[in-house]
Amino acid sequence: MSTLARPRQLVDAFAEALNAKDANALGQLFTEDAEFVNILGMRMRQREGVVKGHARAFAGPLRGRRIRFDQVDELQVTDDVTVLHAHCIRERDKDAPVEGLPDGTSVLVFVARLGPQGWQAVAATNVTEVAPPAAG
Secondary structure: OOOEOOHHHHHHHHHHHHHOOOHHHHHOOEEEEEEEEOOOOOEEEHHHHHHHHHHHHHHOOOOOEEEEEEEEEEEEEEOOEEEEEEEEEEEEOOOOOOOOOOOEEEEEEEEEEEEOOEEEEEEEEEEEOOOOOOOO
């Protein structure tokens, strides 16, 4: 893993690892004590849990799915902590099985910390995007 010099690079590296279905590369983006809550509400604890959880997802609900981020907002908390809200678009590959997560959008929220390994996620949550209620 190359050291990430800017928080935004974490989002790009996440998409790259996820699209490559490389659970180990994805795990390296997280600190050892990190936690990840996926779009289905599964809580993955520690880097090892993030790796194992994504390996299972790549063989199941994420098989044949690709993601891209079309907007990332950064909220700097301190010099070494940033919150990233990343709008994610998920699409099924043309030849992918129909079973699995449908096309859709979500928001990934990363809490990123700058440490000796560069920027890494200490926590992340993926939430399905829904439209706000109509004004009444």
